[in-house]
Amino acid sequence: MAWSRPLAHGDSEAPHAVIAPDGDVLVAATYREPMDVGGGPLPFNRSASKPHLLVARFSPDGALRWAHGVIPEEGTSRVRVGGLVIDTQGRPWLGGAISGATLSGTRLPDGPFIARLSASGTVEAVKGFAGEGALTIQAVTSDAGGVVVVGDFSGEQDFGDAVRSPPDGERGAFVMRLDAQGRTRWSRVWSAGAEGFVTARAAGVDAFGGIYVGGAYAGAVCFGGGQFLTVRQRTPFVLKLTPEGTHAWSRDLRGSTGAVNALAVGPDRVYVAGAFSSRFYFQGKPHDAGNHHGFVAAFSADGQERWARSFAATATALATDDAGQLTLSGTHDGALDLARTAAPAGLYVARLQPEKGDALWVRTLESPQQPSARTVAVDVTGHTLVAGALRRKLPPGTPYPQPQDGFLFRLKP
Template structure:
């Protein structure tokens, strides 16, 4: 596995400080977040024996289900610890849907478990939320009883020691404050606020009227406790304000809830087809990123694409449109820093038009000015195989951490599809 910096050589903003490979062999890319002390926490699934430098992690050679990795690196890239959780089921689904860290350094992990075990502590099969100590020990595990599929897509710390969890579900589900039901055969979105002990404060669900779908893909909480959710919908949906309607298969949306879960505002990119994949909040700014095709208007300016390409749309805290950019690349991850600047990551097929020059296809990381979207710096990385950016985070010193994966070719007959290997990158301020 290899990834190479193809940006301008020399010192400067966004220069690569270090990279770490994560040879996972799974189809999903790793998630990474920055702890209050600057350490980097990583969560991923893996299907092959794995050693990150601290010794071989537990591996069940009999089971075909993915294993669960949680690791912590120093800001210099040195491994502090790594824990592997083995699956108890043979071929059940496993998924890491989100990773967050609270002010005490505890890691919150959400996803779907086939029945993971860490010693005597277990994560039962099904959708889960778990809290781990700063040393990676499982402390609390929460499940959501019900029928039908449930997928956790993102987590965000709420600033009080708790987290907000978003995703989508079908059937019936008890999020801790009553049973919620999705219309038969439809996918509905949910948001759940939980306190530091993992108990539900409130939950909200949104379903399309008649036929359609709603999926929540990203979540961010501002300094006042406002909860922002982004994703996509089809048909017509009411998030609490005016009903949003689209004739597209999927249209991006973003909404804001109060800290108590009450609707504040909701917006969509009317007329286009696509999904909002990422969210970040800054001082009086809500940054939404995703991919689209077709055309949408933002502050009266058209943004058009004949095929899928990336966008960033920016609102103020009251939901008023500020600025938007669209470009020939995907947008899969966003983050803000203490200065309010926006960092984004994704992949491109060449001809990246974010100001980074003519570079070969691959992964990019860029920093934009929060007031007008002007590019401050752009870094591009190439690989012999297709790349995927999963998450991006910025620490208190301005260093940028990006996590993603590279596709890997395996011999015919491999028992798991679309194998990828993960990586971490640290870029200088």
């Protein structure tokens, strides 16, 4: 362990964290109670019915550089962080939803938004989304000159290049490619008809601009190639689009019930991780979960199956590094079979080889509470950053559900 920092935010959403090119750590989270991350109390309104928004920047050794707290207004939207990323120019982008508020002197819309920030956390550009129904940003990833945003929607939504809608009452998935000013270059949506749904949970972009999206679907859906059909409640999928948004390939883990929750791109590889039950086949080999397991699967850039691992743990955060190695994080109940020795229940971080998924090392952190890993990142020096949360025990009658306290920690190479 290099250092760790608590984030006592008391909200049900775990914090997001990313690493800037200079090694600084940016954090975005929501908080429901008075909070101090090292620079004094953040703005707080005890009468607010919605969570507050935090954006902060720490040095590589964990010292606070700055923090901005945003008090929500009584708008219509649920306040949440849907994604945080650093683009190729070193600029932070924040995606999520707010019920109307002001961040560093700039007005944020009531509803879903994507904002480009400066190094000091001021808003340089912001994009809102007009439409009827719900739109939820689930992930934001860096793209040459801008970002790619994925998520879910219902109703009629204006994506900037077209107004789109899934079948009445159903939920569809979207991907948008935005330029440096937040303007839409193009968007794509998928839906599964009246009896199904599609959800996009994770995204990544390779060195050639290819865009990867992971999530889950139910019913029948066509991503641009052949039709996919499942009788499961939801089945994991991953797909690739060209830089222009044309379908390149799509794959699913047919036979399983689950979803892709995290995605990372390496040299000639895309890795997906998530949870599944029942069974799927990969390269002709069965992966049987029984009740519930985590998985990691690797595909080549042209969609060929390379390897897959399944194990008795969750798999919720994933990252690659300059060496092409894979870093995975999640939780386990004491039966973690990634490690060679038994470990008490809690959180784990594992470094995997890119070719076969063999573990180079596994670090476990015991916790009597219910931890979760939200994001993992690796800097150029090989240090690993993990952001997540621990379930807090509060007496009955707490006015907000499932309160958690966030954490950050940095592991040495």
